[in-house]
Amino acid sequence: MKEKNLICPSCGQIVFCQVPDNATEEQEEKIAFHSCDCTVTEIDIDDWQVLCAKQSIEELCGKDAADGALEPLSDDVIKLLYRIVELMALSEIAGATIKTSGNGKITFSVGSKCEIKINRTHTTTESRTARTQY
Numbered sequence: 001m002k003e004k005n006l007i008c009p010s011c012g013q014i015v016f017c018q019v020p021d022n023a024t025e026e027q028e029e030k031i032a033f034h035s036c037d038c039t040v041t042e043i044d045i046d047d048w049q050v051l052c053a054k055q056s057i058e059e060l061c062g063k064d065a066a067d068g069a070l071e072p073l074s075d076d077v078i079k080l081l082y083r084i085v086e087l088m089a090l091s092e093i094a095g096a097t098i099k100t101s102g103n104g105k106i107t108f109s110v111g112s113k114c115e116i117k118i119n120r121t122h123t124t125t126e127s128r129t130a131r132t133q134y
């Protein structure tokens with residue numbers, strides 16, 4: 001790791017960061033973005049986050065839902081949840097809440113750094129956050 005002053009790609013502030021020695025310019029930008037205390041005004045969700053969010057949906061609602069702690073949801077519902085994430089990435093929607101029939105609800109929201117947050121609430125709450133990869 002090395003210490004470096006980087007420019008936040010979102011607000012242009014200089015941010016003091018810890019950077020892996022072999023980080024690419026693109027990775028450094030992301031590190032600066034996540035280290036910066038600014039909040040983004042425009043939602044910009046990248047493909048990688050969509051993939052992560054789908055993985056999170058699988059973990060929270062798929063066959064092994066929350067390591068067996070929650071009831072798995074049907075494939076049709078999971079497809080709908082995937083679609084929500086895709087629409088969030090397109091900035092068509094900023095979030096959603098789906099109430100299942102007896103299996104709790106799933107809430108989607110976007111964090112201050114454009115991370116997609118997914119909550120599944122049923123007696124217990126399980127959360128996942130899909131962040132931009134460093």
Ligand SMILES: [Zn+2]
Pocket residue numbers: 008009010011012013033036037038039
């Ligand atoms: Zn910033």
